[in-house]
Amino acid sequence: MSKETSRRDFLGYSFAAVAAVGGVASLVGMKQAWDPLPSVLAAGFTTIDLASIGLEPGKPQVHTWRGKPIFVLEKTADMEKFDGDLVIGDKRYTIAIGLCTHLGCIPAWKKDMWKCACHGGEFNANGQQTFGPPPKPLVIPPFKVEGTVLTLGEDGAESKAMMAARA
Amino acid sequence: MAKINESLFTAEGFDKRMNAKGFWRVMMTEYWIPKDINFLWAMGVVLATTFGILVISGIFLMMYYKPDTALAFDSVNYTIMQEVAYGWLFRHMHGVAASVIFLIIYIHMFTGIYYGSYKKGREMIWISGMLLFVTFSAAGFSGYMLPWGQMSYWAAAVITNLFAGGSLEAWGLVEWIRGGFAVNDATLTRFFMLHVFLLPLVIIKLIVVHFYTLRIPHVNNQESDDIDYDAEAEKYLAGNKKESKVIPFWPVFLSKDFAVLGLFLIFYFYLVFFNYNFAMDPVNFDPANPMVTPAHIYPEWYFLWSYETLRGPFFDMFGMKAGDIGLMIFGLAQIIFVVFPFLDKDPDILPAHKRPRFMIWFWIMIVDLLVLSVYGKLPPTGANAWVGFYATALFLLLWVSLPFITKADAKARGAL
Numbered sequence: 001m002s003k004e005t006s007r008r009d010f011l012g013y014s015f016a017a018v019a020a021v022g023g024v025a026s027l028v029g030m031k032q033a034w035d036p037l038p039s040v041l042a043a044g045f046t047t048i049d050l051a052s053i054g055l056e057p058g059k060p061q062v063h064t065w066r067g068k069p070i071f072v073l074e075k076t077a078d079m080e081k082f083d084g085d086l087v088i089g090d091k092r093y094t095i096a097i098g099l100c101t102h103l104g105c106i107p108a109w110k111k112d113m114w115k116c117a118c119h120g121g122e123f124n125a126n127g128q129q130t131f132g133p134p135p136k137p138l139v140i141p142p143f144k145v146e147g148t149v150l151t152l153g154e155d156g157a158e159s160k161a162m163m164a165a166r167a
Numbered sequence: 168m169a170k171i172n173e174s175l176f177t178a179e180g181f182d183k184r185m186n187a188k189g190f191w192r193v194m195m196t197e198y199w200i201p202k203d204i205n206f207l208w209a210m211g212v213v214l215a216t217t218f219g220i221l222v223i224s225g226i227f228l229m230m231y232y233k234p235d236t237a238l239a240f241d242s243v244n245y246t247i248m249q250e251v252a253y254g255w256l257f258r259h260m261h262g263v264a265a266s267v268i269f270l271i272i273y274i275h276m277f278t279g280i281y282y283g284s285y286k287k288g289r290e291m292i293w294i295s296g297m298l299l300f301v302t303f304s305a306a307g308f309s310g311y312m313l314p315w316g317q318m319s320y321w322a323a324a325v326i327t328n329l330f331a332g333g334s335l336e337a338w339g340l341v342e343w344i345r346g347g348f349a350v351n352d353a354t355l356t357r358f359f360m361l362h363v364f365l366l367p368l369v370i371i372k373l374i375v376v377h378f379y380t381l382r383i384p385h386v387n388n389q390e391s392d393d394i395d396y397d398a399e400a401e402k403y404l405a406g407n408k409k410e411s412k413v414i415p416f417w418p419v420f421l422s423k424d425f426a427v428l429g430l431f432l433i434f435y436f437y438l439v440f441f442n443y444n445f446a447m448d449p450v451n452f453d454p455a456n457p458m459v460t461p462a463h464i465y466p467e468w469y470f471l472w473s474y475e476t477l478r479g480p481f482f483d484m485f486g487m488k489a490g491d492i493g494l495m496i497f498g499l500a501q502i503i504f505v506v507f508p509f510l511d512k513d514p515d516i517l518p519a520h521k522r523p524r525f526m527i528w529f530w531i532m533i534v535d536l537l538v539l540s541v542y543g544k545l546p547p548t549g550a551n552a553w554v555g556f557y558a559t560a561l562f563l564l565l566w567v568s569l570p571f572i573t574k575a576d577a578k579a580r581g582a583l
Contacts (some may be wrong), residue, residue, distance in 0.1 A: 031343075034341075034343055034344070034346055034357065035343060035346070035351065036342055036345075036346050036347045036348070036353070037346070037347075040346070040347045040348070040351070040353070042347070046502065053332065062458060064457075064458065066348040066349065067347065067348055067349030067350075067351060067457055068348065068349055068457075069458055070459075102490050103324075103325045103329065103490075104324050104325060104328040105321065105324070105458040105460045105464060106458070107460075108460075116460075117460060117461070117463045117464070117480045117546070118325065118463065118464045119481070119547055120458065120478075120481065120546070120547040120548055120552065126252050131477060131487070132481055132547075133480075133481055133488075133489045133490040133493060135333060135334055135488035135489070135490045135491065147244065167310045
């Protein structure tokens with residue numbers, strides 16, 4: 001190898017090193033530019049007072065948290081009792097993110113179950129999948145319970161227990 | 168040679184500096200095309216023209232469109248459709264061209280498959296073409312989001328959810344793509360950027376590459392005749408135009424292309440003026456609402472066949488979740504056509520009418536894609552779900568059988 005060539009090689013390698021460092025740094029920056037903004041992350045808490053929203057047994061309501069629908073169902077006496085129910089006093093509730101676990105459409109309540117129009121998935125009153133492509137039950141949002149007030153977005157023992165019962 | 172005395176402002180002076188005549192000769196008058204072709208060989212020029220229409224109509228739409236969730240719907244449905252002079256025309260031209268370009272892409276693709284124009288030297292033409300198909304699909308999807316109607320929103324929600332990878336639960340990736348927990352303003356604006364800048368830029372570069380890949384292997388012909396281009400070109404240039412098997416790209420080949428293009432444009436503008444509704448889903452005239460899913464969600468017609476493979480397997484099999492199997496088949500469907508040249512084990516380049524078993528395979532594939540497309544639009548209930556299931560299974564079976572079928576044809580011919 002001549003002196004000339006090895007000098008040129010050195011220049012080539014040093015440029016490759018500079019370019020590699022710059023390239024990786026740019027990729028990190030570009031990745032972060034696409035991350036959810038701090039304001040989006042911060043606006044992530046919603047409260048629901050189960051006693052004051054006019055909930056009727058067997059008729060679920062849809063609330064909003066982080067731009068997603070939240071199903072709130074007070075179970076009727078005939079509905080199956082489930083370990084994963086949220087129990088407050090003598091009432092049993094199903095609280096779940098109202099997005100089909102298949103591809104995220106909103107299932108609609110039909111008599112006694114949620115039915116998804118997109119790909120035909122079905123969920124029972126516990127939010128468990130009973131038919132079609134959904135791979136798992138409706139997801140339980142993290143929430144904290146104080147009396148009858150739920151704070152969505154904050155971790156609490158009840159929501160963890162509900163998740164564990166469905167795992 | 169660096170010093171040129173003739174003025175730039177003379178034909179000779181300009182040519183000495185730019186070699187314009189030489190460039191024109193190489194690209195046009197001495198770029199050789201076989202004589203033995205039919206109207207299906209005009210689809211490349213039809214596609215290039217349709218892409219041009221998309222760019223020009225898109226430029227005019229962009230001047231009034233607002234990529235903001237609070238403004239987007241009205242900027243399209245009020246400002247562009249009702250206030251801007253000919254705004255309705257540009258929108259309908261853009262929407263219809265976006266739909267029709269996929270029809271021509273499919274014709275172009277299956278012409279290549281029928282005549283064996285993807286193999287033995289022409290692999291790069293095929294691969295660059297399939298990359299264009301994928302990029303056009305991304306452009307179609309990102310553009311569909313922009314009017315911010317119900318279908319825009321829910322198509323965006325469903326398709327971005329696919330990136331969670333089913334049971335892999337990669338929600339971090341989905342939230343990164345969306346820039347939020349759900350499809351939101353950041354999602355709209357970044358897909359606007361992809362649709363009007365990055366993807367068109369990539370498409371333009373890929374078109375240049377696609378044209379270049381034709382240069383060495385040349386265009387195929389109806390009987391897949393292996394032409395000696397140097398010898399045939401010499402005949403043509405010597406004046407034996409009748410005997411020569413080739414013609415120059417310009418003016419001979421393009422004159423016929425322009426005739427086909429004329430017919431296409433009449434059809435296209437007929438759709439734009441009298442039948443644009445097929446490209447304007449009524450559901451998308453409701454503003455996006457994250458709290459209400461439309462009664463059923465289906466993609467535009469050109470994505471229906473692959474969408475149906477996603478929901479074809481609707482029950483758990485082989486210890487895997489139905490949704491995961493569907494996602495895997497859907498992923499495969501997006502890329503499987505790229506490897507066509509490597510699944511065809513026939514050593515000869517021949518049109519399908521000279522490969523009897525492949526001919527049957529070809530038409531079954533087309534019928535299966537049509538069945539998948541029809542059932543992709545129907546609600547996935549009862550017997551529909553089973554038709555979708557069997558059509559998806561047949562789609563997979565066709566790909567598995569392709570190497571064996573092409574080999575059997577070659578053996579029967581004595582080529583293997």
